[in-house]
Amino acid sequence: MTTRWLTPEEQRAWRAYIAASRLLEDAIDRQLQQEGGMPHLFYSVLANLSDAPERRLRMTDLAETLKITRSRLTYVVTRLERDGLVRREDCRRDKRSSLAVLTDEGMAVLERTAPGHVETVRSLLFDRLTPEQVGQLEEICTGIARGLQGEATESGADDVPWRRRSSCPSSPPTPS
Amino acid sequence: MTTRWLTPEEQRAWRAYIAASRLLEDAIDRQLQQEGGMPHLFYSVLANLSDAPERRLRMTDLAETLKITRSRLTYVVTRLERDGLVRREDCRRDKRSSLAVLTDEGMAVLERTAPGHVETVRSLLFDRLTPEQVGQLEEICTGIARGLQGEATESGADDVPWRRRSSCPSSPPTPS
DNA sequence: TAGGTTTGTTTAAAAGTTGAACCAAGCCGT
DNA sequence: ACGGCTTGGTTCAACTTTTAAACAAACCTA
Numbered sequence: 001m002t003t004r005w006l007t008p009e010e011q012r013a014w015r016a017y018i019a020a021s022r023l024l025e026d027a028i029d030r031q032l033q034q035e036g037g038m039p040h041l042f043y044s045v046l047a048n049l050s051d052a053p054e055r056r057l058r059m060t061d062l063a064e065t066l067k068i069t070r071s072r073l074t075y076v077v078t079r080l081e082r083d084g085l086v087r088r089e090d091c092r093r094d095k096r097s098s099l100a101v102l103t104d105e106g107m108a109v110l111e112r113t114a115p116g117h118v119e120t121v122r123s124l125l126f127d128r129l130t131p132e133q134v135g136q137l138e139e140i141c142t143g144i145a146r147g148l149q150g151e152a153t154e155s156g157a158d159d160v161p162w163r164r165r166s167s168c169p170s171s172p173p174t175p176s
Numbered sequence: 177m178t179t180r181w182l183t184p185e186e187q188r189a190w191r192a193y194i195a196a197s198r199l200l201e202d203a204i205d206r207q208l209q210q211e212g213g214m215p216h217l218f219y220s221v222l223a224n225l226s227d228a229p230e231r232r233l234r235m236t237d238l239a240e241t242l243k244i245t246r247s248r249l250t251y252v253v254t255r256l257e258r259d260g261l262v263r264r265e266d267c268r269r270d271k272r273s274s275l276a277v278l279t280d281e282g283m284a285v286l287e288r289t290a291p292g293h294v295e296t297v298r299s300l301l302f303d304r305l306t307p308e309q310v311g312q313l314e315e316i317c318t319g320i321a322r323g324l325q326g327e328a329t330e331s332g333a334d335d336v337p338w339r340r341r342s343s344c345p346s347s348p349p350t351p352s
Numbered sequence: 353t354a355g356g357t358t359t360g361t362t363t364a365a366a367a368g369t370t371g372a373a374c375c376a377a378g379c380c381g382t
Numbered sequence: 383a384c385g386g387c388t389t390g391g392t393t394c395a396a397c398t399t400t401t402a403a404a405c406a407a408a409c410c411t412a
Binding site for chain 4: 039041069071072075076079094095096097
Binding site: 234235247249250254270272273 | 389390391392393
């Protein structure tokens with residue numbers, strides 16, 4: 001089959017997307033690096049832990065929600081542990097697993113860093129979007145993400161009840 | 177001022193965006209790495225050169241459109257040059273500048289690689305979007321990008337006529 | 353209990369990124 | 383034409399990140 005090239009509209013959208021995502025990620029990384037001394041990914045780990053029940057998550061689950069390899073996560077958590085922001089704990093149910101736990105210091109850093117981060121996200125992204133566009137963005141992205149989920153993980157549903165996490169964030173929302 | 181936290185809608189949109197962009201970039205990198213032996217950024221360099229007039233671009237301009245530092249671009253172009261896909265040429269008008277030129281071999285690699293890449297972009301992204309959503313995505317992203325443009329580059333318009341590039345891609349559209 | 357799978361880490365190598373320093377070339381006012 | 387400032391691009395060294403393969407321990411299942 002001959003290649004179905006992108007239509008002009010698609011091409012414009014694609015290029016715009018590339019530019020925007022690159023710029024956005026750079027800006028956020030820069031801000032977080034300056035004010036928090038860590039890259040976005042590190043922050044995301046803290047944030048995800050912070051609104052997990054008990055402030056702890058299995059490495060594998062965390063890797064899965066962050067969409068990174070376990071190997072990569074090991075590296076990140078080791079760095080965070082070195083800085084005292086995260087601590088590892090053994091899982092009682094499954095002795096293979098280890099849990100990453102947000103320490104008090106980690107929580108403090110997060111609370112100190114979150115406002116600036118949120119402000120950045122807001123000013124760079126949401127302040128430039130109408131409410132409709134926010135909805136559109138969510139819909140577009142969830143669609144894309146859903147499609148890409150199964151790509152790596154063959155079958156979709158290996159649910160284990162006891163490691164289901166609540167989807168409702170806690171009081172101080174600390175994005176991403 | 178107390179932090180304006182993200183609304184639940186914004187939070188959902190933000191998380192969805194993070195996940196989608198991470199997954200998408202990973203998938204594209206993986207595909208390009210496998211079938212083209214290069215990461216997305218390298219491909220982007222080739223693609224941008226391919227539809228520039230004369231298949232050549234000043235380093236600074238290229239860096240600007242790719243939204244990366246000149247230093248980083250130097251690294252990329254050096255690698256591509258090593259592989260014979262790109263060649264450097266002196267600029268006659270401004271002896272400080274150097275031009276990155278797509279070689280025939282580079283063009284060949286691009287033409288061999290483009291279909292797979294486009295197919296990936298299409299299947300992962302555009303096949304999951306309605307035509308309206310394509311439009312929405314473009315609008316959202318151009319808005320974001322425009323906002324972020326000036327952030328680094330103070331004033332907006334240092335136009336130099338002779339280094340204006342046409343915005344209309346050539347016949348075989350080789351995205352991003 | 354044997355055999356396969358999942359979890360998480362280790363390791364070494366490669367890759368990428370940064371930032372400062374630097375040089376050469378252009379620009380500009382006097 | 384002379385200094386001094388700016389721009390374009392590269393270099394270099396340190397550092398961070400990423401990958402992939404190999405591994406061990408714990409689990410699971412028949």
